[in-house]
Amino acid sequence: MSPTLQLAQALIARPSVTPSDADCLDLIAQRLQALGFINERMDSGPESFRVSNLWSKRPSGHTNAAQGAIKTVVFAGHTDVVPTGPLAQWGSDPFVPTLRDGKLYGRGASDMKTSIAAFVVAVEEFLAHTPAPLLDIAFLLTSDEEGPSVDGTKVVVERLAARGERLDYCIVGEPTSVKRTGDMIKNGRRGTLSGKLTVRGIQGHIAYPHLARNPIHQAVPALTELAAMRWDEGNAFFPPTSWQMSNIHGGTGASNIIPGEVTIDFNFRFCTESTAESLKQRVHAVLDRHELEYELQWTLGGQPFLTPPGELVQAVQEAIAQETGLGTELSTTGGTSDGRFIATLCPQVIELGPPNASIHKIDEHIALADIEPLKNIYRRTLELLEAQARAGAAA
Structure with missing residues (x-):
């Protein structure tokens, strides 16, 4: 059994349903400490919802005045998992890692405990071969990615920024692949902006509409216009x-009452061609033009981020090609990730992990054939970034 599989099983066996960490970070910190990493816990949140955070860094010990500071490579991820769902529907206990039909089953097998195990073993192998690299290597791990994402990576990034920590490259272990590990990586994500719109009318008897004002009737033309709007054209x-x-609700439940208000929940998934402020302004302009009496509460879940092809993307693509022969696809599809927080501090962030077909599902699993290639891709990426650093130092 490979070290990656062993560590993945040990992590899956810990029932770390968000925001619980179930001591996953302690296990990882022990492995990293043995490699010379300096571990810092940055736990956050109230005691009733305490989030576990680990920032662990291994300084290279080198300086390079001619080329600037030594670059830092960060491996980022989360130890928390979503709830299991009905246990009776699982083919095996979700927190008893089980090998069956060439797959590893368990909650977190794909999202994303195997990625974390692959991170750790890749770094162990890299440092065994290159004990004095020209790179600083760090881990940023949290137990609050599947939850509110308020006291996890966001808090760690804010603390690192406050003390002037420099991050250059980051690989997030999200399950990004489709059929085979490495066939797709995320080099960005869309932003998310949610709104809760309440349109007020005047409640009354449905037989006397002239004595009331129906907020649903008033809201529909504006909603129709918003649904038909072209917000931007996207980009490459x-x-x-x-x-x-996502939701419309109003009324008392009685069929003979005109409601006094209606509430509409909506969401933007926006690209770098729009901003949160520009989208807000356009929505308010439509609502005002329709002369609605309304209240609108906004929640910005995350800004869009993009890592254009460059040092990190090229290294990851080359590592994937070396290990699997695949030409990887760059993509920004899907939901949000903690990459949105890291991108505020780190200029190059990509996401790379195993196939995602079973994530959050009953009988979550990863094919055994995907585990070692994933670890090797992470290690090869480090080797390629190290080669870049040495070439730069020699220039």
Whole structure:
């Protein structure tokens, strides 16, 4: 059994349903400390929802005055997992890692405990061969990615920024692949902006509409206009910004009462061609033009980020090609990730992990054939970035 598989099993066996860490970070910190990493716990949040955070860094010990500071490579991820769902529907206990039909089953097998195990073993192998690299290597791990994402990576990044920590490259272990590990990586993500719109009318008897004002009737023309709007055209990396309603609720439940208000929940997934402020302004302009009496509460879940092809993307693509022969696809599709927080401090952030077909599902799993290639891709990426650093130092 490979060291990567062993560590993945040990992590899956810990029932770290968000925000619990179930001592995953302690296990990882022990492995990293043995490699010369300096571990810092940055736990955050109230005691009733305490989030575990680990920042662990191994300084290279080198300086390079001619080329500037030694570059830092960060491996980022989360130890928390989503709830299991009905246990009776699982083929095996979700927190008893099980090998069956060429797959490793368990909650977190794909999202993303195997990636974390692959991170650790890749670094162990890299340092065994290159004990004095020209790179600083760090880990940023949290137990609050599947939850509110308030006291996890966001807090760690804010603390690192406050003390002037420099990050150059970051690989997030999200499950990005489709059929085979390495066939797709994320080099950016769309932003997310949510709104809760309450349109007020005047409640009354449905038989006397002239004595009431129906907020649903008033809201529909504005909502129709918003649903038909073209917000932007996207770009080479992002699809056009989308606006979707997720919920409409109003009324008392009685069929003979005109409601006094209606509430609409909606969300933007926006690309770098739009900003949160520009989208807000356009929505308010439509609502005002329709002369609605309304209240609108906004929640910015994350800004879009993009890492254009450059040092990190090229290293990861080359590592994937060396290990698997695949030409990887760059993508910005899907939901949000903690990469949105890291990108505020780190100029080059990509996401790379195993196939995602079973994530959050009953019988979550990863094919055994995907585990070692994932670890090797991470190690090869370090080797390629190290070669870049040495070439720069020699120039």
